Amino acid sequence: MLVGRHDADSDTTEPAGAKAVAEIEPTSPASTVRGTVEFADEEAVTIVTINLSGATPGVHAMHIHQNQSCAAVDGGGGLGAGGHWNPADAAHGFPTAPVHHLGDLGNVTADKDGNVTATVTSEEFYVGDGPNTIMGHAVIFHEKPDDGSQPVGNAGARPGCGIIVPADEGTQAVSR
Numbered sequence: 001m002l003v004g005r006h007d008a009d010s011d012t013t014e015p016a017g018a019k020a021v022a023e024i025e026p027t028s029p030a031s032t033v034r035g036t037v038e039f040a041d042e043e044a045v046t047i048v049t050i051n052l053s054g055a056t057p058g059v060h061a062m063h064i065h066q067n068q069s070c071a072a073v074d075g076g077g078g079l080g081a082g083g084h085w086n087p088a089d090a091a092h093g094f095p096t097a098p099v100h101h102l103g104d105l106g107n108v109t110a111d112k113d114g115n116v117t118a119t120v121t122s123e124e125f126y127v128g129d130g131p132n133t134i135m136g137h138a139v140i141f142h143e144k145p146d147d148g149s150q151p152v153g154n155a156g157a158r159p160g161c162g163i164i165v166p167a168d169e170g171t172q173a174v175s176r
């Protein structure tokens with residue numbers, strides 16, 4: 001039996017166990033970051049597991065962006081993903097802050113070899129159907145840290161991007 005998570009704002013009950021993945025790929029020849037961002041619905045939370053390699057060592061912002069696109073726009077890799085996913089029309093912030101975009105995942109750190117291993121949890125978004133489903137969006141790996149400032153954390157370029165797809169349907173090619 002699937003145990004559901006009830007969204008207080010709707011009649012939607014989300015089954016636990018749904019999974020999705022974004023395959024992060026470089027958005028330009030100058031970038032080498034790639035890897036996976038996996039999303040797994042548990043009973044009370046959704047667990048986001050980030051595993052990347054080829055990143056520039058240091059701190060990098062990651063966000064879920066609005067559009068289902070990793071396309072370059074006017075030469076800017078990943079700009080096709082649009083702005084931060086923000087269905088509640090909230091201000092930008094860290095995911096631990098009371099107010100933040102739904103897509104704000106905060107910062108991750110790449111070690112000296114360029115590897116990122118991180119876990120983020122959310123009690124607000126989920127893989128399954130409902131108003132706050134992550135499906136239909138893209139994950140962006142940024143050049144710089146998210147400094148928490150408005151409007152979008154000043155995180156710079158978008159060297160990595162991946163479209164979120166159901167984990168059982170494989171991955172979608174990144175358009176450049």
Ligand SMILES: [Cu+2]
Pocket residue numbers: 061062063064065084140142155
């Ligand atoms: Cu972003």
Ligand SMILES: [Zn+2]
Pocket residue numbers: 063084091092093100101103104151152153
């Ligand atoms: Zn944001």
